[in-house]
Amino acid sequence: MIAFFVILFGLIIGSFLNVVIYRFPREESLAFPASHCPQCDHQIKPWENIPLVSYLFLRGKCSACKTSIALRYPLVEALTALVFFLTYLKFGLSLDLLVFALFGALLIAIALIDIDHLIIPDSMIIIGLIPGFYLWLSRPEQLLTPQFYGFVGLGFSFWAIRFMGEFFFKKEAMGLGDVKFAAMAGWVLGWDVGIVSMFLAFLTAALLFTIMIPMGLIDRKQQVPFGPFICLGIWLGLMWGWEIIDWYLTMFIGI
Numbered sequence: 001m002i003a004f005f006v007i008l009f010g011l012i013i014g015s016f017l018n019v020v021i022y023r024f025p026r027e028e029s030l031a032f033p034a035s036h037c038p039q040c041d042h043q044i045k046p047w048e049n050i051p052l053v054s055y056l057f058l059r060g061k062c063s064a065c066k067t068s069i070a071l072r073y074p075l076v077e078a079l080t081a082l083v084f085f086l087t088y089l090k091f092g093l094s095l096d097l098l099v100f101a102l103f104g105a106l107l108i109a110i111a112l113i114d115i116d117h118l119i120i121p122d123s124m125i126i127i128g129l130i131p132g133f134y135l136w137l138s139r140p141e142q143l144l145t146p147q148f149y150g151f152v153g154l155g156f157s158f159w160a161i162r163f164m165g166e167f168f169f170k171k172e173a174m175g176l177g178d179v180k181f182a183a184m185a186g187w188v189l190g191w192d193v194g195i196v197s198m199f200l201a202f203l204t205a206a207l208l209f210t211i212m213i214p215m216g217l218i219d220r221k222q223q224v225p226f227g228p229f230i231c232l233g234i235w236l237g238l239m240w241g242w243e244i245i246d247w248y249l250t251m252f253i254g255i
């Protein structure tokens with residue numbers, strides 16, 4: 001029953017994320033005007049705006065002009081609901097659930113804005129620092145030091161990659177947004193889980209490129225945003241970072 005409400009809440013937040021992802025980088029108001037069809041300006045009625053359900057009911061088409069609604073909208077809603085559900089399984093019904101589920105939603109917004117516009121908004125990175133403060137205040141037994149090292153260490157590492165890319169290859173290896181975002185990740189996760197997260201980000205990026213380049217899905221010269229991979233890495237680290245560290249230590253070092 002609780003799980004049902006968590007999923008429902010995730011769907012609603014996911015629906016709001018679609019608005020944020022579209023309007024925020026365009027500096028449009030998040031509240032006004034009401035959502036409308038980009039093709040015919042038909043104002044979307046409340047019953048046409050129910051997450052997932054309306055998409056299925058409208059068969060993926062605007063009720064006025066029958067233009068297809070991008071499949072991405074229901075996918076973002078479903079993904080947000082899934083993130084909320086998994087966060088609930090991990091943290092139970094708690095303040096942690098609220099903070100980390102919304103943090104997951106922020107990561108989804110950042111990933112898609114970076115895919116669309118190749119930017120990571122500074123204001124979103126600043127909002128992303130909040131879970132770090134929350135962890136620091138809610139778990140006084142944990143020291144602040146790992147978070148501080150994470151912030152400086154990951155920020156500096158990414159800046160170094162950026163600097164070396166420009167210095168040796170005369171091209172942007174890493175966007176400035178990615179550098180700030182990595183520092184934020186270190187602040188939230190601490191240096192230990194932070195390193196695991198960034199490793200997962202590079203690993204998933206490398207895996208995807210080895211699949212996508214030969215298939216011709218992306219061009220070698222095309223600028224590909226790294227933000228979405230950082231988002232994935234952060235989220236995996238948040239959920240299973242310590243499990244991964246334990247597994248690694250047992251497996252390879254035998255502790």
Ligand SMILES: [Zn+2]
Nearest residue numbers: 037040062065
């Ligand atoms: Zn329309």
